[in-house]
Amino acid sequence: MSTHEQAGEATASNFNQTNHNGSGGSKKEEDAVVSFKDALWNGGSAYDAWFSCASNQVATVLLTLPYSISQLGMLSGILLQVFYGLMGSWTAYIIAVLYLEYRSRKEKEGVTFTNHVIQWFEVLDGLLGPYWKALGLVFNCTFLLFGCVIQLIACASTIYYINDQLDKRTWTYIFGACCATTAFIPSFHNYRIWSFLGLGMTTYTAWYMTIAALVHGQAPDVVHTGPKKLVLYFTGATNILYTFGGHAVTVEIMHAMWKPQKFKYIYLWATVYVFTLTLPSSSVVYWAFGDQLLNHSNAFSLLPKTRWRDAAVILILIHQFITFGFACTPLYFVWEKVIGMHESKSVCLRALARLPVVIPIWFFAIIFPFFGPINSAVGALLVSFTVYIIPAVAHMLTFRKASARQNAVEKPPSFMPSWTAMYALNTFVVIWVLIVGFGFGGWASIINFVKQVDTFGLFAKCYQCKPPAHPTTH
Numbered sequence: 001m002s003t004h005e006q007a008g009e010a011t012a013s014n015f016n017q018t019n020h021n022g023s024g025g026s027k028k029e030e031d032a033v034v035s036f037k038d039a040l041w042n043g044g045s046a047y048d049a050w051f052s053c054a055s056n057q058v059a060t061v062l063l064t065l066p067y068s069i070s071q072l073g074m075l076s077g078i079l080l081q082v083f084y085g086l087m088g089s090w091t092a093y094i095i096a097v098l099y100l101e102y103r104s105r106k107e108k109e110g111v112t113f114t115n116h117v118i119q120w121f122e123v124l125d126g127l128l129g130p131y132w133k134a135l136g137l138v139f140n141c142t143f144l145l146f147g148c149v150i151q152l153i154a155c156a157s158t159i160y161y162i163n164d165q166l167d168k169r170t171w172t173y174i175f176g177a178c179c180a181t182t183a184f185i186p187s188f189h190n191y192r193i194w195s196f197l198g199l200g201m202t203t204y205t206a207w208y209m210t211i212a213a214l215v216h217g218q219a220p221d222v223v224h225t226g227p228k229k230l231v232l233y234f235t236g237a238t239n240i241l242y243t244f245g246g247h248a249v250t251v252e253i254m255h256a257m258w259k260p261q262k263f264k265y266i267y268l269w270a271t272v273y274v275f276t277l278t279l280p281s282s283s284v285v286y287w288a289f290g291d292q293l294l295n296h297s298n299a300f301s302l303l304p305k306t307r308w309r310d311a312a313v314i315l316i317l318i319h320q321f322i323t324f325g326f327a328c329t330p331l332y333f334v335w336e337k338v339i340g341m342h343e344s345k346s347v348c349l350r351a352l353a354r355l356p357v358v359i360p361i362w363f364f365a366i367i368f369p370f371f372g373p374i375n376s377a378v379g380a381l382l383v384s385f386t387v388y389i390i391p392a393v394a395h396m397l398t399f400r401k402a403s404a405r406q407n408a409v410e411k412p413p414s415f416m417p418s419w420t421a422m423y424a425l426n427t428f429v430v431i432w433v434l435i436v437g438f439g440f441g442g443w444a445s446i447i448n449f450v451k452q453v454d455t456f457g458l459f460a461k462c463y464q465c466k467p468p469a470h471p472t473t474h
Contacts, residue, residue: 043192044258046266051195052188052253052326053092053246053270058202058277059316059323060154061243062209063299064375065282070293071236073226074283080240081278085271087388087429088244092267094391094426095120095250097410098398100261102126104409113255115343117187117333120251124390127398136390141334143248143382145361147327150375152176152365155320161300162313169366175321176362182325183332183354186347188249188256191326198322201315206277208312212303213281213288222290232294234436234444235376241437242379243278244271245387252330264410331357377449380441388433392426 043052069077102123103113120140125133155178156171166174185191227233247267254260286293289302296302303309332354336342341353368374399405405419412422 042189043195044189044256046257046259046262048192048195049253049257049263049266050270051199052191052256053250053267054273055195055198055202055319056249056253056323056326057244057246057270058206058274059198059319060151060158061239061375062202062206062278062281063154063158063316064239064297065243065278066209066285066289066299067293067297068236068239069282069286070289070291071227071232072240074224074286076227076233077236077240077286078279078283080237081243081275081282084240084244085275086268087432088247089268089271090425091388091391091429092247092250093264093413094395095123095247095387096254096260096263096267098123098127098391098395099251099254100409101398103260115345117342118251118255119330119333120248121334123251124394128394132394137334139382139386139390140248141331143378143386144327144331146364146374146378146382147246147248148179148324148331148361149364149368150378151320151324151327152179152361153368153374155179155317155324156365157298158300158313158317158320161298161305162310172362172365176358176365179321179324179328179361180355180358182321182328183351183358184347185325185329186350187333188252188326188329191322194322194325198319201319203277205312205316205319206281208308209281209299209303210284212306212308213284216288216304218287219289219292222288222292224286224290230440231444231447234440235448238376238379238437238441238445240379241388241433241441242375242383244274245379245383247387248383249326249330252333264413328357328361374449376441376445380438380445384433384438384441388437389430392429396423396426 065077065081072080099118103118106113106126121133121136124136152172152175155175156168159171159175160166160168185194227236250263250267254263257263281299285299285302289296292302293299300309300313332350333342335354335357336344336350339353341350344350344353399408399419412419416422416425
């Protein structure tokens with residue numbers, strides 16, 4: 001058995017051990033209860049990781065992708081989804097390789113990870129030193145924080161299309177309190193049933209959007225002007241960059257696996273499934289409504305109100321709650337480590353200690369309620385570095401010496417002929433994302449974001465809501 005198989009099984013035993021010494025009842029009944037609990041609660045297989053990756057990758061962005069295609073045009077919108085999906089799969093693979101390298105080196109030193117979840121900044125620290133740890137910590141935590149902000153904004157934006165008696169800001173207050181309950185989910189082991197349900201809910205929503213748009217047909221006088229301005233083009237492109245940059249939680253998902261070495265290609269297969277959801281829904285909704293989407297960042301606002309749409313709204317809302325937990329759990333871990341609570345075995349004590357993490361998320365969601373434009377800004381300024389540039393550069397630096405390449409736990413994959421080819425691909429990723437994603441994307445996203453602030457103001461009470469109808473006087 002390999003070192004990593006042993007490590008994975010050791011981790012599983014540490015996380016999943018259950019005490020069977022309770023009094024009363026037969027052991028058979030206890031085993032049945034434990035088995036049922038494990039089936040729903042304790043995940044660590046490759047299938048669990050696939051569901052987690054696919055479920056985490058697409059939720060709120062499903063509703064903004066038609067808006068992005070209206071900014072990009074149909075052809076660019078489709079091609080960029082495929083391009084960034086494959087690029088995201090590559091950098092997720094790179095992160096997985098670095099995790100395995102770090103864990104192998106630490107275990108050779110006799111380090112164990114009982115009751116400790118390895119995180120991306122710790123991988124960078126172990127492989128490249130404290131400066132890289134600080135860099136990873138700042139970018140990863142900031143991205144995840146604003147990822148949670150986006151989910152919270154999306155909850156308010158989505159529920160508004162079922163119940164507009166309350167404004168979106170009020171809904172943000174309500175869902176901020178609801179999302180705080182994710183503090184009671186200990187780790188990614190415990191998202192097994194939630195990942196499965198979340199992906200099912202998003203699948204329904206994606207195909208509802210596709211079918212509803214086809215049934216609706218093209219709107220009267222629909223226009224498809226495609227990219228009208230460079231600012232709009234690069235804003236849409238960075239939203240797609242954000243869409244397929246959801247692997248900031250890769251290390252935590254891997255650490256929750258019983259055999260983490262099986263993760264390497266899981267993100268790619270998750271992305272392939274996500275393509276079956278994003279490509280049809282975004283392109284068909286754009287075909288139906290065209291340039292109207294430029295002023296409607298949430299696709300629900302244009303789809304006709306039916307019980308099918310209400311069902312999709314409710315399901316995607318639940319999934320947004322789950323995705324909030326995905327993005328916030330690594331932040332919970334970081335905060336636990338800061339205050340010395342990470343290795344506590346009390347779920348309730350850890351949950352109470354985690355609650356302060358939700359407060360700044362709540363605050364930023366109320367300040368910047370710009371659903372759609374905020375996705376692009378986060379994509380350009382944070383996702384570019386967090387899950388594309390930093391992993392690619394870290395991989396090149398980790399294996400820059402011949403001895404490191406010779407002793408590497410993971411050699412170049414079968415489809416990559418040599419280390420030189422890996423370096424060439426990583427260099428391309430860095431240059432492309434730095435220039436197109438961060439450079440042009442950052443410029444466009446900031447301009448668009450400032451425009452939203454100028455138009456609606458900070459602390460906007462109801463972003464992109466229809467003005468109330470005034471009664472006519474006779």
